[in-house]
Amino acid sequence: MKNPAHQHLRKPTALPTLRSQNADAAWTVGWWQGTVTGFMLGLGAAVLLGWLR
Structure with a gap:
């Protein structure tokens, strides 16, 4: 009998996307991610500067 802890997992399937990942869509997603990260x-x-004062 095989030990369940040593079973191999299957290869994951591709995640569904809402739209095709062409160059324009990838650029737009990257732009939004950069904007949100910067904000x-x-x-x-x-907040840190206000807390340090």
């Missing part, structure tokens, strides 16, 4: 870092820096 969150700016907000975090403002």
Whole structure:
């Protein structure tokens, strides 16, 4: 009898996408991700500076 802890997992299937990942869609997604990341870092820096005062 095989031990369940040593069973191999199947290869994962591709995740469904809402739209095709062409160059324009990838650029738009990257732009939004960069904008949100910059906003969150700016907000975090403002909170940190306000807390340090």
